[in-house]
Every structure is written in structure tokens, then in C-alpha cells.
Amino acid sequence: MSYFSSDFKLGILGGGQLGKMLLYETRKFDIQTKVLEASEDAPSKIACNEFVLGNLLDFDAVYNFGKSVDVLTIEIENVNTKALEKLEDEGVKVYPPTKALRIIQNKATQKLFYTDNNIPTAAFSRFAYTSEIKDSIENGGLRFPFVWKAAQFGYDGQGVKVVRKAEDLKDLPNVECIAEEMVSFKNELSVIVARSASGEVVTYPVVEMEFHPEANQVEYVICPARINEDVAKKAQEIALKVSNKIKQVGLLAVEMFQTQDDQILVNEVAPRPHNSGHQTIEASYTNQFEQHIRAILDLPLGSTENKVAGIMVNLVGAEGHTGNVVYENMEQILKLEGVTPHIYGKKQTRPFRKMGHVTIVNKDLSKAREIAQQVKETIKVISK
């Protein structure tokens, strides 16, 4: 069934901010949409045609929801893949495909996938339980420092820890995990690849990420990355390879390290619109959300080029502030050139909570970088 049919329905698992931004783009194409989400207060509720309450990890909730749509996509990875598999078997188009999603959902499986496919990634060991790490250290199989990562359900700043000494292991949950070599890198890069149902593939320009040193959250996304062309080309080729090998349909955001000697190592991937692509709304010919829709509906993919340079600043809750949110100095940042705020509408702030982002576009990247700094120093996400 083509989406041009009035009976066509696109289902989205997850009703968060990414889903909301995706839903805006469905309107351009007049696509009927349906969202499954556990929370009544979900951001997506205002932007979809139909909203269904349900747990994304519950087989029945996902299966029954999936049966009522033609194409099913996600805005969050933690969903019931058994239900997705059955839906796929029964003819529902599930994008990302369940197989790709399963590889990505588990960080150990994801890392094994890279090594199996000759995709460069940092060396690692897999452990069924965190408690096994101690033995491995004792018998010389593993050395400090390393990065501990929970295999499943790890998100922004949680489920990841730098382990420098035995004591650091103490408070970690005793779950399936990996211990990854610490990479000395110049840059953290990301490339978003779009791959359509019929296999058309395009890559966005490489972006460069700057992380907040404490919160492990992206502070700036800079597009294009200020790296040499050879490195950029290599990063795009590797990202493309991951998307093709994993047979993704839709977007795949590939996060990578550029090492001191200009090697590219894949860090992790997300099979959906991604934080490292928000600047595409203002900077690109085709924004990442529209591109995802084009890909999963098997429409021709759009140009990934930049109209202008773009920088994204995350708006996170200031330290020492918990409660009803106030965006201090919003007027000041709106006076700056090429500044667009995106406030996500969360009522409560807390330290480092992601409350929105601001995009800065300019024909001159270094000018955009200056303005981005001003934005970051000016606007404050506080409580009143």
C-alpha cells in the first residue's frame, strides 16, 4: 500500500520529543499517524492523528498497535522486538528492521557485529556479568583504565562508566556488559546515513561533537566538522558500510572517534533521528526527520547538503536548579543572528536534564561558532 492511499497509517513507537519532530514532517506529506506511548503527557500527543497508551516493552501492546498500521517505525530503541518480529512475519513493514534493531539494542552484540564485518571499533571484552570483570583483571586479561558499558538499556550518561581502579567497579549493576579500551581521540564525530527500503543510500556531512565534561551529554554539534577532507571521507565511508551491512531502513546515526593518528573507530549507532542531526532542520536541504520519512516510505531521498553551516547547542538544566523551568535571557539570544530555539516543553528542570536545543546557522562556520558560544553563555535553564 502506498502512503498516498488515504487508508495508509504510519505507526511510531515512542512519543517523545524526537517523535514529535518526526510527526511535524509527516504533515508535509499528509500522512496519517498513530503513536504508541506509555505516558499520557507525551510530547507527541499534540502532533499525531491517533494516540494509543501502552508499554513499548509489552508484547501485546506493541503487537496490537503494529497490526493497525502499514509501516512501523521507532523514536526510541527500547521496544519489544519479539512483537516486531511477529509483525514483520505477518507483513507489516518494520523500519528499522527487527534484525538491525536487535543488533543495536545490545551493545555487546553491536560490538561483535562490527568486528565480524571488519568495521573499525575500539577493542573490547564481553562479560555476562559485571562480577566477571574482577577475575579478568586478576588473571591479566583486562587492564585499567577501561570503559564499562552495560550491554542493554544504557542512555545519556547512564550505563557507561570510566573504570580506573578496582573500586570504581563497586557500585555498577551486575549485568551483561562490555569493557572497552579507552580511546585517545582528537574528535568525536557523527555521520547520519539514510537508507531507503529499496536500498538508496545517502550520507549527511560529518558533524563534530563537543561533550559536557561532567554530564556526558553533547553540548555543541558542529556541521560541517572542522576536519580534513580525507578524514571526513573515511568517516562517511565507514558510516555507509555500517548502514549497508546492518541492512538498515531509515536513518542510522553513526557516532565515531577520530583517534590521534586519524583512525576512525565506530563508537555506537542509533537507528533513528538523532541529537547529532538536529541542526539539519535549519541547515540542510532535507532535514533528518523528513529524510527518515522518505527512507521508510521508500520515497526518493533528499539532498543532504548544507544550505549554510549549522551548530546545535543543547539546552540542559543548570546545576543547582530543580523545579518549574524558566528560560532566562531568551530575549537576548533571539537578538543574535540566525538563532532558533527549540524548547521541548518539559515543565520541570533538574541539573543536566535535556530541556531543548538551540540552532545557530550562518554562511560562515566560525561566525556561527562565536554566536553559539554567546548563546551558551547567555541562556540559562533554571527554576523559579
Next chain:
Amino acid sequence: MSYFSSDFKLGILGGGQLGKMLLYETRKFDIQTKVLEASEDAPSKIACNEFVLGNLLDFDAVYNFGKSVDVLTIEIENVNTKALEKLEDEGVKVYPPTKALRIIQNKATQKLFYTDNNIPTAAFSRFAYTSEIKDSIENGGLRFPFVWKAAQFGYDGQGVKVVRKAEDLKDLPNVECIAEEMVSFKNELSVIVARSASGEVVTYPVVEMEFHPEANQVEYVICPARINEDVAKKAQEIALKVSNKIKQVGLLAVEMFQTQDDQILVNEVAPRPHNSGHQTIEASYTNQFEQHIRAILDLPLGSTENKVAGIMVNLVGAEGHTGNVVYENMEQILKLEGVTPHIYGKKQTRPFRKMGHVTIVNKDLSKAREIAQQVKETIKVISK
């Protein structure tokens, strides 16, 4: 009350497509919105926080709705101004101000406003009834040809007629009207001016419009207009003057003629986001909808410059087709560079009905114009 307060509510009179596009932009700022509209099927319903059913011309409906919001704006001019006036008296911020809206609502009043304020416009005569025109012709006060315009409630292609002979007057409604000199023009131009509550003013680049010869609807909007700089400057100055003199708050779209001898004559204005500004979504640093919100919330206005050249193609129903709409060759146009469709979601098409628009952006305006032509020749809005 600042919009940053969580109790703040923005009200919009009218729930059509313009309102929907305006509502998308309110999300960036996390503004709580409320829409008044007579139709349950209104496009805006999917994008607002609260939807109220009611007639925009009914005093009580508009007054009661207005009492529940802090700032009230419109997406259509035909609303009850008596209610707006009372709301203004009682402290609701009504933008456009009722006074400006009243001048604009009536084409005779609008024309008199131009002459009173030395704003160049085509010569005209006002008549209380169409039937009076005949006398004026007989006693030599008026000569054929001229343009007849109903003073009130005239929309795209309705309420306007070129009168070349006495017979052409026969089927016209006997209402308040104007008879306007036919202007021989090179170009139809438009300039969108944004004026904020505290009087900050910015103008968008001049756009050039090409109309469909039969349907009197815009076919292409070309930004920037391919005219010389002096003419562009003059058009922007005149548009600015209209916005200042009429004391508009929000957007004012000023449609103008460029005569054979490069005079600029104001044709008519709209105090809201406008068809001639749709390309700003993809082409401008600040799109017209965000700019309208900035203006009515008294936030700093954004840059009106183009990132890239932009052309808008109206999607209207093909002749000979009435019924369930199909967008033929959508895939073909999506293959072209820098093409973004905006389908409005109307289920039924009929000849010349406005069903959506397509924006074409490119760094090179002449390349954009070529692609726009291809888009127009390729996509067909038909019934199945």
C-alpha cells in the same frame, strides 16, 4: 504576562492551513495555544493545545474565546471586530490591532487609507452599491475597462472582476464596492513586513509573483524578485510605510504592482502570514510564521535574509478533476534537487482548489526556477 509563564495562552482565530503552519512554530517556543474555528475538520486541530468550536463572525464566540487568552491573533481577516475591540478595551492584546484590521477588512476603507497617507495606489472610486456604477459610467465619471472589487469578503478569485463593458456588470452582487483603474504592470510584487508590539520593524526581500491567467491564483512566488535594486528598495520602503502608518503588530504582507514606468502601487495587504511568504520556511533565516510569533509576543525579530533562493509553486486541483485527491508523480518531484512538498491534507480536489504548495530552494535562483518549472509540469493534483 510574559509568554515564559506557564499560564500564558496564545489564541488564534481561524483553524486553517495558515494557522496550522503558525502552530508548528509555537512549539519551538513551547507556547500554549488555543484555536477558535467553526469546522470540526479544521487543519489546526492536530497542532493546538486546545480547540474551540465557534463562528469567527459571532460576537459572543469571539469575545468569550478572547477572554480566555493573553494574546489573540488571526489567520484569516473575516472575524468579528466588535468583539476584538471590546477585548482590547479589557486588556487582551489583539494583534493585528482592531483598528488596523478594520481598515484592511474593507477594501474601500483600505484604499482611502492609502490616499490619506500618501501611499501610492491605483486610482479608484468607491460605490455604496454596484448599481451606482452604471450612473457613473453614463455621466462620464468612470470609463471601461476597470476592476470591480467587492469592498468586503473578497477572496482568491472571488469578489474581483475585470469589467470591460456594461454587460460584465450584470451578474455582480449589488454590494459596497470599488472600481479601480486597470494598471498596466510589469510585475506583481510582495513584501512581508514584520512589526513587533514595541515597534521594531523588519522587511523580507521583495518577492515576485506569477499568477495563473484563469484562476487568479498565484502559481509561482520567486524570492528574491528579479528586479533592479532601486525598485526593490522602493517597494520595501513603501511596504514599511504601510506597516508603520497602519500601526500593525505582526506580519503585514503588502502586495504591489510594478508599473511599466517602474512606479510601485500598493494593491492590497494582509495582516498575517501570507501565501507570498511560504518559501521562507525553507529559504529564510527566520520563516514568516516564527516571525509573526516573535512580533506579537514582542520578542526580538529574526533575520529576514535568505539562506538560499526560494521559489514556491502552488498545488491547485487540475481542471476536469473533482473528487478524492491523488498527487500524481509525487515520487518524480522528490527526486529533484531542493524540493519540499507541503500537502494541506484536504481530501477532495476540484479545479483550481488550493491543495498545497511545493518549495524549491537552490543557491542559484535560475536553477531553482528551472526546477520549479519541472515540478509544475510533473506533479498533477487529480481525482481517482
